[in-house]
Amino acid sequence: MEIHVGGAAPYDVVIGRGVGDRVLPMLGDGVRRVAVLFPDGLRHLAEPVIADLGKAGLAVLELPLPEGEGAKTAAVAVAAWDALGEAGFTRSDAVVTVGGGATTDMGGFVAATWLRGVPAVHVPTTLLGMVDAAVGGKTGLNTAAGKNLVGSFHEPAGVVCDLATLGTLPHDELVSGLGEVVKCGFIADPEILRLVEEDPAGAVDPASPVLAELVRRSVQVKVDVVVGDLKETAGFAGGGGHPGREALNYGHTMAHAIERAEDYTMRHGEAVAIGMVFVAELARRTGHLDDATAARHAGTLAAVGLPTRYDGAPYEQLHAAMKVDKKSRGDQLRFVVLDGLARPRVLAGPAEADLRAAYERMRGA
Known part of the structure; x- marks a missing residue:
């Protein structure tokens, strides 16, 4: 194809x-x-x-x-x-x-x-x-x-x-890639989530038609977003607040902080999975996301063996790393959150209390 x-x-x-x-x-x-x-x-x-x-x-x-x-x-x-x-x-x-x-x-x-x-x-x-x-x-x-x-x-x-x-991939490496696949499901194509949840074994089988379809759908999501906003500068014109290419960074602000804290020894898709759990809780606490959709993140990710918890670095270390993330503006942190399935938006400058609460959720507290 x-x-x-x-x-x-x-x-x-x-x-x-x-x-x-x-x-x-x-x-x-x-x-x-x-x-x-x-x-x-x-x-x-x-x-x-x-x-x-x-x-x-x-x-x-x-x-x-x-x-x-x-x-x-x-x-x-x-x-x-x-x-x-x-x-x-x-x-x-x-x-x-x-x-x-x-x-x-x-x-x-x-x-x-x-x-x-x-x-x-x-x-x-x-x-x-x-x-x-x-x-x-x-x-x-x-x-x-x-x-x-x-x-x-x-x-x-x-x-x-x-x-x-x-x-040819080790199993853990294949599973890691599903972090980005599931991300595409949450930000743009809920059919991806249905495929993963209904057949998690097929999603991690390199020979399965399920995984082939997940690849096709995920590539299509990225293509659709990139064509609309190649250089991540303006979002989608007339898109009702859609952040454009920045939507592809869903879960990545915390993920990159974790990767840095782990000296880049953690697989990227694993860090993204944890980062999505963090940002889903942040969206829930700030009134953007309902309880069921926030909880669905951990359930879907865990179904294919991705991690959903992390307590390897203190909040202060991760917060400092997020402040130098390329999506930040000045001293203001920016996160891609969801207003609902396939409805991404940017949340700028969330309250410290909400950030800490999301961190505690990420730790499994």
Whole structure:
């Protein structure tokens, strides 16, 4: 199946099994050299892509990356730029990423910044990468101050989601990706929640049609939101207060604080799950969300094995981390909350008492 992403720089997201041959045509004509960025531990998944590019007569520069969030550092970016420079990459050359969300973040950033932008095709190999990181053009790296604070918008030339790679994932990694899937259900497509709740076993089965449908629906949610507000600046015109792309940050303000507190050792989808429980309670306490929908967050997430509690860092530490979140404005914290299913909005400057109460709910108190 294909999902078309419109806008100023349109591209397609291909979803299916055995679709690796779609990478080459997405690169377009005129490309002579391709840098393939991949985690060193996923070389076996990158090799078929590298072989196909080589057979087509392209010169391939292999750029192995550290695993996970360890790839998203300034030092890794500098090393990639140096390698591109030594290989003589020009604006007519391209980047291909093969890996999870950290790989597409870093590979996209390298493509966005080399010569102020060269084409990139993403081949996400994780559920998280397919439904979130690879689509929408956000790229970035981490600093000591927080996650994704340095980055740029750089839409890819195409995205190829080969569902067969989901079968190579450790179970916990697949489950983690469902954090972003469930998020899409709450902010835009409640059918996602129904599918997860009615068949949680199918949702975590990499070969099931349920998971394939969850991927399709989640990608469609992200595409619909991104096309309406690519650079997360204005929300949806005439959208009745819809925060636009910022809606995709549902649960992320607390999630990023937790990830930083855990030195990025917690999986992103797990942190997002906990962050959604936090923000659902915040919305309930501030009169935006009814009790049943707030409680549904923990129930749906727990059904597929995602965490719903966290007590690993004190409130003061997490609050300080949230203040440097990229969605904050000055000293004012901003959270995406729900007024109901598929009705996201921004809550700015919530009261300290409500923040602390939501934190206690997150701790399981």
